[in-house]
Each structure stands twice: as structure tokens, then as C-alpha cells.
Amino acid sequence: MPARTEAVRHHTGSNGVLGHHTDFLKRVADREKNARVSKQPPPLSVKQHAAHRKKMSGVRFIRPRYAAETQINVSGIFGKWKRYCTDMEVGDWKTILKKIDIATMEDLFLWVCEKHNIKSWGTSLEYIRQFQQLYTTVTGQYIDRNDIKELYKYHDCVLIPRFGLRAPNIDGKPVLNVDALRVILTFNIAYDTGVVPLERQRVNQAGCYMIICYAGVRPAELVNNERKPPKDGSLDELFGAKAVMSAEVQSDNEGAEDNVATDEDMKVVEMLLLQETIGRGRQKALCYEDILMMIVCHPVTGQATLAMSIKFIYHKGCDNKPRPTIFFFTPSKKLIFCPILLFLALALSDHAFDAKCIDDARSVLAAQVPGGLLCVPLRWKESMLKIPFFRRVSRDGALSENEAALYATLRDLMARQSLDAGFEVAWTPKAGRRGAANAANGNAPDAVRDQMMRHDPKFFTLTRDPRATKDMVPEEVWASLPPDPEISELEERRAKLKQGQYRFDGHEDEDEIRELIYKIGLKRSQREKRIVKEYREYYFYHRPTWDLERQAEGGEVEQYEEPAIDLVIPERARLAEIFCHQPDNLGDDEMARLRIEVVDLYVALCGKRETVKRKRAQRTAPAKLPTPELIKLEADPDIEFKPIPGPFPLLTHQNQCPGCIGDERMSLEERTFRYCRPTKRNDHFDDNHLEAKERSEQLGQLIICNDKRCKDIQMYTVDHFRNHVQSVHTITLRTSEQAQERRARKLKLRRSRQSAAQAHG
Ligand SMILES: [Zn+2]
Numbered sequence: 001m002p003a004r005t006e007a008v009r010h011h012t013g014s015n016g017v018l019g020h021h022t023d024f025l026k027r028v029a030d031r032e033k034n035a036r037v038s039k040q041p042p043p044l045s046v047k048q049h050a051a052h053r054k055k056m057s058g059v060r061f062i063r064p065r066y067a068a069e070t071q072i073n074v075s076g077i078f079g080k081w082k083r084y085c086t087d088m089e090v091g092d093w094k095t096i097l098k099k100i101d102i103a104t105m106e107d108l109f110l111w112v113c114e115k116h117n118i119k120s121w122g123t124s125l126e127y128i129r130q131f132q133q134l135y136t137t138v139t140g141q142y143i144d145r146n147d148i149k150e151l152y153k154y155h156d157c158v159l160i161p162r163f164g165l166r167a168p169n170i171d172g173k174p175v176l177n178v179d180a181l182r183v184i185l186t187f188n189i190a191y192d193t194g195v196v197p198l199e200r201q202r203v204n205q206a207g208c209y210m211i212i213c214y215a216g217v218r219p220a221e222l223v224n225n226e227r228k229p230p231k232d233g234s235l236d237e238l239f240g241a242k243a244v245m246s247a248e249v250q251s252d253n254e255g256a257e258d259n260v261a262t263d264e265d266m267k268v269v270e271m272l273l274l275q276e277t278i279g280r281g282r283q284k285a286l287c288y289e290d291i292l293m294m295i296v297c298h299p300v301t302g303q304a305t306l307a308m309s310i311k312f313i314y315h316k317g318c319d320n321k322p323r324p325t326i327f328f329f330t331p332s333k334k335l336i337f338c339p340i341l342l343f344l345a346l347a348l349s350d351h352a353f354d355a356k357c358i359d360d361a362r363s364v365l366a367a368q369v370p371g372g373l374l375c376v377p378l379r380w381k382e383s384m385l386k387i388p389f390f391r392r393v394s395r396d397g398a399l400s401e402n403e404a405a406l407y408a409t410l411r412d413l414m415a416r417q418s419l420d421a422g423f424e425v426a427w428t429p430k431a432g433r434r435g436a437a438n439a440a441n442g443n444a445p446d447a448v449r450d451q452m453m454r455h456d457p458k459f460f461t462l463t464r465d466p467r468a469t470k471d472m473v474p475e476e477v478w479a480s481l482p483p484d485p486e487i488s489e490l491e492e493r494r495a496k497l498k499q500g501q502y503r504f505d506g507h508e509d510e511d512e513i514r515e516l517i518y519k520i521g522l523k524r525s526q527r528e529k530r531i532v533k534e535y536r537e538y539y540f541y542h543r544p545t546w547d548l549e550r551q552a553e554g555g556e557v558e559q560y561e562e563p564a565i566d567l568v569i570p571e572r573a574r575l576a577e578i579f580c581h582q583p584d585n586l587g588d589d590e591m592a593r594l595r596i597e598v599v600d601l602y603v604a605l606c607g608k609r610e611t612v613k614r615k616r617a618q619r620t621a622p623a624k625l626p627t628p629e630l631i632k633l634e635a636d637p638d639i640e641f642k643p644i645p646g647p648f649p650l651l652t653h654q655n656q657c658p659g660c661i662g663d664e665r666m667s668l669e670e671r672t673f674r675y676c677r678p679t680k681r682n683d684h685f686d687d688n689h690l691e692a693k694e695r696s697e698q699l700g701q702l703i704i705c706n707d708k709r710c711k712d713i714q715m716y717t718v719d720h721f722r723n724h725v726q727s728v729h730t731i732t733l734r735t736s737e738q739a740q741e742r743r744a745r746k747l748k749l750r751r752s753r754q755s756a757a758q759a760h761g
């Protein structure tokens, strides 16, 4: 039956893999259906055009199209202006603004400097610019040029000296060069004793360090740095209408002479000048669709190699002038520097690949390029395309499914890690931009830009003392520190009110005592922060002199030894070992195997968790130290990489947490951790686990006790769970009334603090 055979052959033809016809046909149908729904707005009628002409003739000024960020800034100065008008009894803000004079503007900025803790004149000038934008937005006019010149002179001659405003960024910004990158990446994986809510965040952080350094992008191109718009309706008040009408038209009641336009027509015309409510599309952050991973043939060896390109679209000013930048990455020899392995690991742990067969490092790194092709792009699942690549991790260690990581988290962790790694000046995420130019040398991957650097590279040397940490104040200094008189006074007052009683619930002065406790805590932590910072500056300034003097006196030059790596999570310890001791002369096969291992370790690490309890938890066995000499090519068979080595954790003590016991991302020691008092445990339980349990109850989901012995007990209410842990494990949680009370108290306290802060700000 030759005819039949031929028909089959015809269908399998040149595009090989088939069985996808149905899917394709469905896509065609969907697209054609969508195309029929016209996206173009209907044209206006003759009458509507006439109404439009009439409307536009009354427009004095079309407001400039400000970026969202600018609108928020303008609404910020708007709030200050309104408060100034009220507090200084100037009058109605709108009336005064419309006839603003130079004296009022000068007085406004004197008041702004008094009320706000402004340190650099960069900030005060920014406020002046924003005020000009506010004026234009509201009145549809520009402030008189001579007035503005006078205002700037007043700023320079009066405000700067009076408030001691310094020049912006007088210290210079540290720069992330490749050496600094090596230090911070090593520190992050091998030495950092600080805790992150989920180890995935540590891996995210490493990825951000690499991309910021190699590509010189702003952090806002990676994570979410969008400010929340104010909720007081000021954005709508300022920017709701696109045009400012002339005064005559506003008072004129449209005249009766040509009543051609109906209400309906007018409405259509009015709509043209109203701000569209912008639909929330994808978040402003690096998303999966910006990343392309592909297996390519190495141009020389012909070997299949994983490569990656990333498209950055959120550069500064992108709202007005999109100018995407594409970077191309190839694997680096030093595994610690390789962004491709890290990105691959994050994608694997997100199960982001469209091909079902891609589920581990080997399935990608050992794949071949089919004959005749140069490149196999690895496609993402359609559902992943708009998903941010670096995502937010909540305090209890849950990775968000669709929210981008926050700029503030990246920034704070970067500052803390750079100080703890011994750098003199804390890094800011902007540090990468200027260092980027020299990133492509040495062992770093080739990051090839398709356009010139957006900024001139300027280089500063980074001062680093590996012996320094963020908080390096010696115990003796803390011990001999004289008490702060202001704090002592508050403490005396508290002692007098409490009269030696430990508990003060229901005490007649309960509110004042709580307020005092809060204030004392705040003042103490502010003072400690100040001293930590001062000591560090003192140390970095004087240490070189101390060292020189000791040498001159014939003392030995102190040698610095890298500290031993001491980590609890086995995957992290193994990664540290590979990164710190990777030999230079590995063959292709060994490299291939190590690459696969690194990706697998990253993936496993992403799901692990450590909490502050780690430091206090008793170690049952000393964590295995990596061998300091040469890297071992095989993972140590003694190290157990599966979750929960040894016995099942059990609830055996009344101070344990019945929530943590079931968290398989944590070590056995942390899961069975004993708190010092049941109250502390209950604070922890209510803050970290209660909400999830209550949600389960609402959704009618099963609540289980995570002690293995109780796995068959089915519970559906939180109270049932409370009773169970009480009767079976003698653990007394707070009753739901007690928990509610505590919540209400916390909320009340937060509210009163917020309103206090607003009054001051
Ligand atoms: Zn817990």
C-alpha cells in the first residue's frame, strides 16, 4: 500500500516531531477570534468633532505626561505644601498657589528644611524642582523665571549655610569590580552567618550581585523598586484631568447659542481628556520572558554549551524612550562567577521550562544540539513568561509565586553583607553601574553589550579589611560605655510605674508603660547603631597607623588567615567548598560534572531554611568541615543531602514549637528547638504560624500535628489543634481570645506610632 505510506511520510515531513496539530489549530482560532475584536476606538461623529474643537479651544494647557515616579514625587511635595499652608496659617492652598510670590516660596523652603531632616542640598534642590512641577500641574503655567532665580539664590545663600547642607554624594560611591565581586560572592555562600528567611534569597542575592556587576544595570531593572502611590487621592486630584481649562470657560456655562453637542457627545469628548486607569500589566522587574537560555554549539570545539541572553528594558527614562539593552553570557571557568548555572538552578526550582523532560541540571547540561542546527532555545512555560525571576520571600520563608523581590531587601542585604565582609563603605546597589566596564576581564563571563556604556566608568579603590565586620565594637567598649542620661531617665520612670511587678497587663498605667518600653527600645537601638558606625569609622581610620607603629617597634606583621568555613546546611557547605577550592586545571569532563553538581546544589539550597534559632540551637553533631587542601571531586558520601537525617523530630518538651517541627526546610536542631519560656514560644507561634492555621480552618482544610506519631489525627479547627497539643504534648498555646487580644494591642500600638511619626514628619 504505497499510497498510504506516502501520506504518512508527507505529514511527518521536515518538521519532525508531530502530534501538536490540535494545539496549533487552537492557537490559530484564538488569534483570529481576537483579531476580529477591533482595538481601534470608534471614530468621532461630525457633531462630536465639533464638540471636540469647542472643548479644546477652552484648554489653556495640556499637562506634561509625567512618569509614575514623578507623579508620586509631585504628590509628595503637594502634601508638604498643604501642610505648610495649614500649619503656618497661610490660607487655602489652591488660592495661595495660584498667586504664589517669591516671599512665600522662600518661606516654604525654610519651613521644609526645618521640618525635614535634610542632609544634602541635592535633596532640597530636588524639592524645589518638584514644587515647580506642582505649580505647573495645578495652574497650567510655569513659575516666573526671575522668581525661580531668586529662589535658587535664597537656597544657596541662606538655606545651605543655615542647615549645614552638604554636597550630594560627597563620599563617592564604591564600585563593584571583579575582585570585589569574588569577595562578596564567597562571603555570601561560605562565610555569612546572617540569616535569610529562605536560602533561595541567598541564591537570588548572588544572582543580583553578578548581573549588577557584569551588566552594570540599575537594580530597578532586576527587582521591584516601584514606590507605592499615596492612598490619599492626591494623584487623582493632581493628574486626573489631562488639561487645565482657561478661567473664562470654567465660569461660562457653555452658552445657549449652539446647542449642537448632546450630553452623550460631550461625554465622549470629556473622556479623551481623562487619565486612563492604567491596567497593571507585568511588574517592573526582570521577568522570565526577558531571559533566553539556549544550548549552542561552541564555535571552535563544536561542543554543546549552555548560553544565556538577558534583555533589560527598565533603564532610567524608559517610560519616555524605550531603549532595551541585551547582554549575552557564556559559561565561566570559575564556577562561583557563573550566572548561567545560577539562573539555570533558579529556573529549575521554579519548574519553569516548557519541556517536561527538563527537570534537573543533567537534562540541560548534557543535552546535545541536533545535527544541522546551531542552537536550541529552551522555552519557558507560557504561564511563566510574565513572572518575575527574582521573587519576594516572606518573613516566614514562603517564596511568592508572582511578586518581584523588593529593592529594599536587595539593598539592605547588600549593605549588611558588604560591611560584614570587611569593606569600609557599605555598598549600594547602584555601585555596579560604574564598575561594569571592567567586568569582562579575567574569569568573569563575557558580557557583551550591544551599545555603549550608558555612563562613564569611574573607578574608586575599595578599601577592605577582612578582619572587620559590620558590628565590631569590642565587649570592653560596650561594658565601659557610660549610660545615656536620656535613656536612664525613661528607665527610672518605667521602674517607678511598674513598682517591681513583672506583669503589667491591666495595670492602670499600662498604656504609658508600653509607650515607655517602646521609647527605651528605640533610643537604645539608635544609640547602638550610632556607636557601631562610629567605632567602625574609628577603626578604619586608625588601624593603618596602629599596624605601622607596631612594625616600627619591631613587632610582627600580622598575617591574615581565611577563617574556616563553618556551615550547617550541607548543600551550602559543599557549594562553599567547590567555590573556594576549585582547581584551575580541570578537564572538560570534570568541569561538566562539577557544573551539574553546582546546579543541583543551588536547587536544593533554594528550598532550605535557617532561622535565628540556629545560633542558639545545640548542634547534635559538628557540621562537616570541607577539606582545606584541594577540592574533592566527589561529594563526601558521609554528608547526607536528603532532608532530615536520622530520627524523626518529635514534640517532647513544653517549650517546643508545634509549627516548626513540621518544617522540613530546616535542620533537625531548629525544628526541635526549645524556647526559654512558653511566652516566647507563643509569641513566635502567633507571629509565624497562627495565620496559616486560621486560613486552613476557614478553607475547611485539614490541620495536622507534625509530630510523626500524630499523623493520623485529623483536625479541622485551630481550637482542636490547641487542645491536641495541650493534651498530648503538654504544650499550652494561647487561646483564640488571648491571641486576638495580642493582635489588637499590636495594631493599636502601630497605629499610635504611625500617627506620631506623621505628626513629626
Ligand atoms: Zn515555629
Ligand SMILES: [Zn+2]
Pocket (backbone or CB within 6 Å): 705, 706, 707, 710, 724, 725, 728, 729
Ligand atoms: Zn501531636
